[in-house]
Amino acid sequence: MSLVLYERLCSDDRRPSPYCWRARLALAHKGLTPELRGIKFTEASKVAFSGQGKVPVLCDGERTVPDSWAIALYLEAAYPEAPSLFRGEGGQALARFINHWVDSRLQKAIAPILAPRMLALALPEDRAYYRETREPRYGCSLEELAAQRDRHLAALGPLLEPLRLRLAESPYLCGESPAYADYLAFAEFQWARCAEPDDLLGPDDDAIRAWRSRLLDRFDGLARSVPAYDSAA
Numbered sequence: 001m002s003l004v005l006y007e008r009l010c011s012d013d014r015r016p017s018p019y020c021w022r023a024r025l026a027l028a029h030k031g032l033t034p035e036l037r038g039i040k041f042t043e044a045s046k047v048a049f050s051g052q053g054k055v056p057v058l059c060d061g062e063r064t065v066p067d068s069w070a071i072a073l074y075l076e077a078a079y080p081e082a083p084s085l086f087r088g089e090g091g092q093a094l095a096r097f098i099n100h101w102v103d104s105r106l107q108k109a110i111a112p113i114l115a116p117r118m119l120a121l122a123l124p125e126d127r128a129y130y131r132e133t134r135e136p137r138y139g140c141s142l143e144e145l146a147a148q149r150d151r152h153l154a155a156l157g158p159l160l161e162p163l164r165l166r167l168a169e170s171p172y173l174c175g176e177s178p179a180y181a182d183y184l185a186f187a188e189f190q191w192a193r194c195a196e197p198d199d200l201l202g203p204d205d206d207a208i209r210a211w212r213s214r215l216l217d218r219f220d221g222l223a224r225s226v227p228a229y230d231s232a233a
């Protein structure tokens with residue numbers, strides 16, 4: 001059966017989207033290796049067959065699944081023999097809670113720091129679209145947003161406290177080995193790694209840094225294998 005993952009494509013073949021990293025890591029957790037197809041910001045029509053225009057979209061044979069959470073649920077149901085993404089009903093419910101926390105808090109804190117960087121990371125033909133869609137979201141130009149960087153960085157620190165506390169207790173959010181809740185949070189740091197020259201973590205964040213490093217190494221270094229921002233040409 002053919003397995004294809006449509007994901008965001010940026011310049012130099014970079015793939016920074018955190019939503020798409022959720023799907024990449026969920027597939028790796030299940031031991032699956034999809035064919036990757038890059039979609040530019042201005043190519044939403046190329047995934048219109050999925051009934052919407054966003055990525056990730058997974059195609060597994062005849063089956064098309066848009067949305068990272070739906071992809072995780074699909075993989076868990078379709079590949080029950082492979083390692084579980086949730087480890088049971090309670091684990092799935094808690095992963096969904098983390099999904100909401102990441103979408104509504106963590107990503108909202110990280111995105112204003114990374115959005116100005118993303119302008120350069122987007123393909124040249126996508127930059128006008130990126131500016132037109134993101135500036136209304138932040139209510140200012142991307143250059144003004146860049147000037148607010150220190151304020152957004154300061155707001156991120158306290159928000160990471162639950163991660164700091166949990167990762168001081170355990171190598172992964174999900175215990176001795178990672179599962180989908182880990183990938184949800186880690187994908188935001190993977191986005192930062194792709195888009196941002198500086199480490200967003202502070203001096204008190206060694207436990208988060210060690211967790212991030214373990215996840216970069218996971219699956220034969222899958223997340224580490226893509227270029228970090230500072231190795232940009």
Ligand SMILES: N[C@@H](CCC(=O)N[C@@H](CS)C(=O)NCC(=O)O)C(=O)O
Binds near residue numbers: 017054
């Ligand atoms: N709820 C969706 C959100 C997906 C999403 O927003 N993906 C971004 C990846 S860059 C996207 O396609 N955005 C459309 C755009 O930027 O125009 C999920 O979890 O997969």
